[in-house]
Amino acid sequence: MTSTSTPTAPTTTTSATTTRRGGPVDPRLWRRAAATRRYLVSAAVVGTLTAGLVVAQAWLLSRAIAGVFAGRTADAALAAAPALVAVFAGRALLSWLSTVLAQRAAAAVKSQLRTDIVAARLQAPTAPATSASLVTLVTSGLDALDGYLGRYLPALVLAATVPLVVGVAVLASDWVSALVMVLTVPLIPLFMVLVGWTTQTLVARRWRVQSRLGHHFADLVAGLPTLQVFGRARAQVEGLRRTGESHRRETLAALRVSFLSALVLELLATLSVAVVAVGIGLRVVEGHLDLATALFVLMLAPEAYLPLRQVGSHYHDSTDGLAAADQAFALLDAAEATRTGAGRAVPDPATSTVELVGARLRHPGADTDALAGLDLVVGPGETVALAGPSGSGKSSALTLLLGLTRPTAGRVLVGGADLADLDGDAWRARTAWVPQRPALLRGTVGSNVALGAPGAPDARVREALDRAGAPGLDLDQPVEAGTEGLSAGEIRRVALARALLRVQCGGASLLLVDEPTAGLDAGTELDAVAGLRGLGVSTVVVSHRPAVLAAADRVVTLTTSAAVTA
Numbered sequence: 001m002t003s004t005s006t007p008t009a010p011t012t013t014t015s016a017t018t019t020r021r022g023g024p025v026d027p028r029l030w031r032r033a034a035a036t037r038r039y040l041v042s043a044a045v046v047g048t049l050t051a052g053l054v055v056a057q058a059w060l061l062s063r064a065i066a067g068v069f070a071g072r073t074a075d076a077a078l079a080a081a082p083a084l085v086a087v088f089a090g091r092a093l094l095s096w097l098s099t100v101l102a103q104r105a106a107a108a109v110k111s112q113l114r115t116d117i118v119a120a121r122l123q124a125p126t127a128p129a130t131s132a133s134l135v136t137l138v139t140s141g142l143d144a145l146d147g148y149l150g151r152y153l154p155a156l157v158l159a160a161t162v163p164l165v166v167g168v169a170v171l172a173s174d175w176v177s178a179l180v181m182v183l184t185v186p187l188i189p190l191f192m193v194l195v196g197w198t199t200q201t202l203v204a205r206r207w208r209v210q211s212r213l214g215h216h217f218a219d220l221v222a223g224l225p226t227l228q229v230f231g232r233a234r235a236q237v238e239g240l241r242r243t244g245e246s247h248r249r250e251t252l253a254a255l256r257v258s259f260l261s262a263l264v265l266e267l268l269a270t271l272s273v274a275v276v277a278v279g280i281g282l283r284v285v286e287g288h289l290d291l292a293t294a295l296f297v298l299m300l301a302p303e304a305y306l307p308l309r310q311v312g313s314h315y316h317d318s319t320d321g322l323a324a325a326d327q328a329f330a331l332l333d334a335a336e337a338t339r340t341g342a343g344r345a346v347p348d349p350a351t352s353t354v355e356l357v358g359a360r361l362r363h364p365g366a367d368t369d370a371l372a373g374l375d376l377v378v379g380p381g382e383t384v385a386l387a388g389p390s391g392s393g394k395s396s397a398l399t400l401l402l403g404l405t406r407p408t409a410g411r412v413l414v415g416g417a418d419l420a421d422l423d424g425d426a427w428r429a430r431t432a433w434v435p436q437r438p439a440l441l442r443g444t445v446g447s448n449v450a451l452g453a454p455g456a457p458d459a460r461v462r463e464a465l466d467r468a469g470a471p472g473l474d475l476d477q478p479v480e481a482g483t484e485g486l487s488a489g490e491i492r493r494v495a496l497a498r499a500l501l502r503v504q505c506g507g508a509s510l511l512l513v514d515e516p517t518a519g520l521d522a523g524t525e526l527d528a529v530a531g532l533r534g535l536g537v538s539t540v541v542v543s544h545r546p547a548v549l550a551a552a553d554r555v556v557t558l559t560t561s562a563a564v565t566a
Contacts, residue, residue, distance in 0.1 A: 057084065062299060063080065137328060174294075188272075348415075355413040386540065388559060398514055403427055434512070445479060449497045510538045
């Protein structure tokens, strides 16, 4: 054995980072979801029209009431009644239109994000996000965007349009009241920001607890048969109860802040309107302000503060959705970072070396490297085995070779060309991969094997199964959802046969296999190893099994800090 020291990475590749939102409208929603842009434009138009109707309503009511007091008759009120009915109908129509636009925008944005997330998961199936957290994200997580798009954004648009229009109308009628409003209105956004900082922290923490609860529950459901066999099923109740209790505490903490912040904003707005009303009352008594103008300003004052109060109240409706959006964009950005170029041809691994040069991988948010600097060279037709303890980065090395993740430091070279500069889809078309946990689709054994090379004749599918050590599996044997009906060893043999067929009929010339013989008996294991060796293509296999390691041309043992070649 010769030992090689850990290489230093000569090239550093920036990993995907999450761009945090920098304002009330998440710029990533603006960029990725066209429905958000259309909705904001429509909401701005509706908000402006609503502000105009608010001013018209106050003007009509103030003139009608002042006319009644001046003339001692109801003629002024009756004359203004048709116009008031039209204003009320207009406001009702705009309110309905705003709700419809918000609901349609929320549905379109959620649908687009869910589609993008599924596509990103297919693009980077080895992403650090667990299946449980992914399910939580695309279901209840993104559903929380209804509060953001349906309540918070409409209130935000009204807060930008109504106070401005109302302020201009008040300024034209009574500059003193307008000055009071200019001095008091900014206090509400100031307190909203202070409350928002606290709320963001609480909601982010609650989202982590909710994800942990979903992950814990999914793990329990998946492992329930094993727990029942060993009599440990009921022992898990206490752990689930503690996780649920933690979720309850975090939810109630967020609700407490929500209620307290609403109280603060309501009290501040009420005091501000009271200051305006006291000033108007004193000047009316002293004869410095006529009744019609006083009523007009007094009716408009609450309308100027109302949208800002609604923004503060509905901000809490938006935080859950934005926390889920942060997770969604983190996943999308991570998948975006793995996309390789489309302009350069991919060298054939059958005639080219495949190398990892100082490859280091650290997943976003992790404190340690999933793979500590690794140098690996796989020559044409060579079989290299990766061995080492769990957590040393064997599976991570395969994902780098596939191009499903990018190294945090170092490079992946194919025939001397950086994989980041090559066509990723074309590269993966030349590779066959058997993951540590293979997935099968509902259908038959034959249809699942044939996914390796669609259109391959049944004779080749049968041959691939035989080479994978599964001569007893019938091509027509059904495969149910969740691979029910097949043992763990049979699932692995079907996945291995699919990869072998991809090499034989699908044009792949690089085989990457993660624990191909786990769950197989000794005889079947020897058949599977013989099938791998008989292909004659470049192969990287991860295994702990002595038979697999003995059949390899070289064995590279990974540790957390170095690789040892045998």
